[in-house]
Amino acid sequence: MITIRYFGSLKETLGKSFETIDNAENFTVLDIWHLVNPDFSIAENTLTAVNMDYVSRSEIVKKGDEVAFFPPVTGG
């Protein structure tokens, strides 16, 4: 199982904050986006993390990973 999380305005745009998928062998972060969001192209400034570390969209996701998509951060 792979966990997928969304934050900030992206969570509202997609209308979801959390989902899981089971069969995503050798998928990249970008492949997963296309699989679960077929109707939405990923915005250029969307950031991606796997297991709470920033990764590029070409990162391969493994079973048990937590993938996150979110807009540019605005803390501080």
Place this chain on the structure above:
Amino acid sequence: MITIRYFGSLKETLGKSFETIDNAENFTVLDIWHLVNPDFSIAENTLTAVNMDYVSRSEIVKKGDEVAFFPPVTGG
């Protein structure tokens, strides 16, 4: 009258913190040093102020001025 003040280690080296002189028409800061401290050459790093503003040693001192000589500052 011109007031002359010394601070920090210079005050101890010279054994005085304060003195006044009366007749120093058109003297520079350096001239005044030589007048009142004939036995001491001025150290290269000695700083000079007139009326509480930093000045060069060639600054002309006027009647009523307060001249100060002191070593490099070490506050903060």
Place this chain on the structure above:
Amino acid sequence: MTVKIYDHIFDPFSEIQQFQHSAHFAGKFGATSIFIGTMRDFNEGDDVKAMTLEHYEGMTQKQLRNIIEMAKSQWHILECLVIHRVGAIFPNEPIVLVSIWSAHRAEAFEACRYVMEELKTHAPFWKRETLTTNETRWVTTHSAN
């Protein structure tokens, strides 16, 4: 080094005092550089009455600890305290505190600035502000405050 995420208001000065009091570095630090980010009542030309700070629980702490480790690898830091608010925040309330203790001032200044800049660009927080008109909007531009 200590990282705290608060969902309630905090007093940055009593936090620093408590931390400094409990830490075992009295006499060793010559320099403390502190930054406090505070909520303003205006942004992008509009009057703001409240803000909600969302974050990615877990990743926030991980990234903040990474940032501090990076700072420690570049400067000799004796101690570091980072506090960041989440949840509802109102004008004039502190949002973030970064405090760096070091023997010398250059290290403290540079490490404090580094941690703040990295936090701004890498810590997963998102601000949503409520204007005095009751309109709400996500803050999208990278804030300079």
Place this chain on the structure above:
Amino acid sequence: MTVKIYDHIFDPFSEIQQFQHSAHFAGKFGATSIFIGTMRDFNEGDDVKAMTLEHYEGMTQKQLRNIIEMAKSQWHILECLVIHRVGAIFPNEPIVLVSIWSAHRAEAFEACRYVMEELKTHAPFWKRETLTTNETRWVTTHSAN
């Protein structure tokens, strides 16, 4: 802007709080950059038990005000508080406090650092330290703390 010279110990944090409380800029400042210089119990490889800070009364205040004016001409500063000790100081006691309030963080950071660097090189203070051996000596090298 406020400049204070104290011949007694002070609490930098309650000073900042009082100043911030009395100032009329609540909601306007997004950034506070603070530097606190504290006396260490070591210097140049020796154990130090006390320090005496001499200054040039009057010139100190004049130079500190000049420095703040120079900072205000370079950055948009909302408020500035500078406090410096003179007289007898003991390890772990604060020597200097610089606090800058601004709308944005870059201004606060840069102005705070500028004021500290200028203070170090232009404010007429002289430190004399007493080692644990009871030997006293003037601090002559430009301190990095």
